[in-house]
Amino acid sequence: MTDTSHRLYAVALALVVFCVTWAAVAARPWVTAKPDPRIAALAQREQRLRADAKLVEQAVAQRTAAYRVALKQRRAQIAQAKARPFQAAQSPPAATASVRVVNLPPLTITRSS
Amino acid sequence: MLRRSFHAMGTDVELLLDAPAGERAEQALDRAEAAFERLEQVMSRFRPDSELSRLNRDGSIADASPDLVRVVTLALEARQATGGRFDPTVHDALVTAGYDRTFEDVPAEAPAGPDRRVACGGAVHVEGLTIELAPGTRLDLGGIGKGYAVDRVAESLAVAGPCLVNAGGDLAVRGGAWPIGVAEGLTLELTRGAIATSGRDRRRWLRNGEELHHLIDPSTGRPAESDLVRVTVLADSAADAEVLAKAAFLGAEVDVPRVLVTADGRTVLAGGLA
Numbered sequence: 001m002t003d004t005s006h007r008l009y010a011v012a013l014a015l016v017v018f019c020v021t022w023a024a025v026a027a028r029p030w031v032t033a034k035p036d037p038r039i040a041a042l043a044q045r046e047q048r049l050r051a052d053a054k055l056v057e058q059a060v061a062q063r064t065a066a067y068r069v070a071l072k073q074r075r076a077q078i079a080q081a082k083a084r085p086f087q088a089a090q091s092p093p094a095a096t097a098s099v100r101v102v103n104l105p106p107l108t109i110t111r112s113s
Numbered sequence: 114m115l116r117r118s119f120h121a122m123g124t125d126v127e128l129l130l131d132a133p134a135g136e137r138a139e140q141a142l143d144r145a146e147a148a149f150e151r152l153e154q155v156m157s158r159f160r161p162d163s164e165l166s167r168l169n170r171d172g173s174i175a176d177a178s179p180d181l182v183r184v185v186t187l188a189l190e191a192r193q194a195t196g197g198r199f200d201p202t203v204h205d206a207l208v209t210a211g212y213d214r215t216f217e218d219v220p221a222e223a224p225a226g227p228d229r230r231v232a233c234g235g236a237v238h239v240e241g242l243t244i245e246l247a248p249g250t251r252l253d254l255g256g257i258g259k260g261y262a263v264d265r266v267a268e269s270l271a272v273a274g275p276c277l278v279n280a281g282g283d284l285a286v287r288g289g290a291w292p293i294g295v296a297e298g299l300t301l302e303l304t305r306g307a308i309a310t311s312g313r314d315r316r317r318w319l320r321n322g323e324e325l326h327h328l329i330d331p332s333t334g335r336p337a338e339s340d341l342v343r344v345t346v347l348a349d350s351a352a353d354a355e356v357l358a359k360a361a362f363l364g365a366e367v368d369v370p371r372v373l374v375t376a377d378g379r380t381v382l383a384g385g386l387a
Contacts, residue, residue, distance in 0.1 A: 079241040097306020097347045099370060101386065104302065106294030107114075108127055112312035112343045113259055113282040113355070 117142045121149040122157070122259050123215050124281025128266075131289050132274030141273035145266045149280070152265065155180050156258040158204065159215045168244055169204065169251040175243045184254055184261045184352075186239055191257065191356040197234060198360040200331035204251035206231035210336055211320050212327050223320040231334035255327070259283045260309055260355035267351075278351075283309040285351040295345050295372050296380045303347070309354035311362045312343020312374070330363055337363050345372040347384075 115130040115138055128145055132138045155178055157163045164181045168174040174181075188201035207213070209231050211223035235250025246252070254261075259280040267278040267285040275288030284293065285307035292300050293308060301308070313326035313336070330337035344361040347370040348354035361367045370384040 076241075097349050097370070098304045099301045099306070099308075099347050099386070101382075102292055102300050102302040104292040104300055106292045106300045107129060108277060108279050108284065108291070109282075109294035110279070110284055110308050110310045110345055111282040112310050112315040113124060113280070 115142065117146065119146055119149075121146075122153050122262065122280060123159070123217070124259065126281070127277075127279040128270065129277040129279075129291070130270060130274055131276065138273050141270055145270045145278070148266050148269065149262055152180060152258070152262040156184060156254045156262075158253055158255070165252060165254060168246065172248065172250075173243065173245040177242050177244050179242070180261075180265075182239060182242055182244065184258060185237065185244055185252065187261065187352055188252070188254060188257050189237055189239065191353075192234075195356065195360040195365055197331055198363045198365045199256060199356045200233050200329075201252045201254060201256065202233045202235045202237065202250050203231075203256075203329040203331055203334075204253040205249075206233055206329045206331075206334040207253055207255075207327065209334075210325050210327075210329070211318060212316075212325075216316050216327075219318050221318055223318050223325075233329070233331040233334055256359055257352050257355055260307070260351035260353070263307065263351035280351075283307070283351045283355050296374055299372065299380060299382075301347075301372075301386075306347060306349050307351035307354045308345060308347050309351055309358045310343055310345040311355070311358035312341070313337075313339070313362075314342050328359060328362055339363065340376050342374045342376055344374075347371065347386075 115128075115132060115134060117128045117130075119126055126146075126149055128142055130138055130142060132141075153163075154160060155164045158165050158169065160166060164174065164178060168177070168181070177185075185201065188199075191199045192201065212219055236247035237250065237252070238245040260283045263278045263280050263283050263285045267276060267287050270276040270278060271287035275286075277284060277286045277289075277291045284303075286303050286305065290302050290304045292302050295301050295308070295310075311328060313328055317324055317326040319325070325336045328337045328339075329335065339362055341362055344358045346354045346358040346361060346367065348357055357367045357369055358371075361371055361373075368384060370386045371382075372386065373381040373383060375381065
């Protein structure tokens with residue numbers, strides 16, 4: 001009875017050792033795992049997108065700054081234009097006054113205003 | 114020749130338009146008349162609700178009309194150019210002298226009042242549509258406002274044809290040749306530019322037995338003392354002519370064609386007119 005039990009234990013232990021050994025050999029721990037090319041591609045794409053996003057942010061910041069400067073200048077121009085009567089735009093360029101003494105009846109008179 | 118007369122800015126205004134009678138000409142004259150009314154509402158110191166009154170009352174105005182900004186700027190430039198002989202800050206001096214209401218309402222003999230000098234020359238800042246006055250400074254645009262209005266109206270009326278705009282002696286022409294009576298027996302034909310006359314023969318009154326008038330000498334703050342009765346000046350614009358006429362009346366050397374009428378009755382042509 002005792003020998004039978006021992007044999008059974010021995011067989012079970014051998015079976016366990018065999019399975020563990022099989023699993024260890026099947027895992028092939030001496031071979032380095034090869035990375036998944038799809039994951040690598042995704043990582044590369046993520047890096048590219050991050051770099052592109054930085055460039056876009058820089059471009060937007062530059063253009064916003066330029067726009068704000070231009071807006072400020074334009075607003076100043078508009079304020080000046082509003083403050084300038086339209087005569088500046090419509091007046092003939094610096095017409096020089098022209099006069100002569102005549103012997104005609106006047107159409108109108110000038111007097112102290 | 115179309116002619117329209119009306120009262121505006123405390124004086125008689127005359128529009129002459131060399132154009133065929135018709136709806137277009139009438140509309141142009143209507144617009145010109147409306148422009149005078151609008152500009153008076155901006156620049157009058159006698160209308161309590163005018164922009165100028167608001168500025169004088171509050172000491173600053175942030176939403177001034179372009180016209181007010183422009184005419185104040187011109188007035189400040191004129192102050193600089195004439196070395197202070199023309200100065201828009203004579204408001205309080207005029208009021209102290211008795212010219213404190215529209216001239217039609219100033220009594221020929223004003224009630225006795227303090228005879229004191231009023232300081233002129235206060236600071237005025239213009240930036241964009243904002244105008245700020247130094248404390249105690251108030252503006253009177255009577256010395257340039259009519260000329261400015263004449264220039265503006267002449268410019269718009271000229272669209273309808275050669276024209277002359279005359280606001281109480283400050284006048285401008287656009288196109289054509291216009292004989293203008295300047296003094297007794299003296300007529301000038303103006304083909305370009307403007308003419309203005311300043312003098313002490315009108316807008317005068319008595320106070321404390323002394324004859325006062327509206328031409329304030331900014332250096333004394335009192336009505337100017339001069340051997341001249343009036344000065345007529347020719348310039349490119351009515352606003353310039355008005356300023357130069359006042360400066361010449363106050364003794365400034367101005368290098369423009371001018372006619373001086375002296376207290377002893379002589380008429381002197383100068384600046385290339387003789």
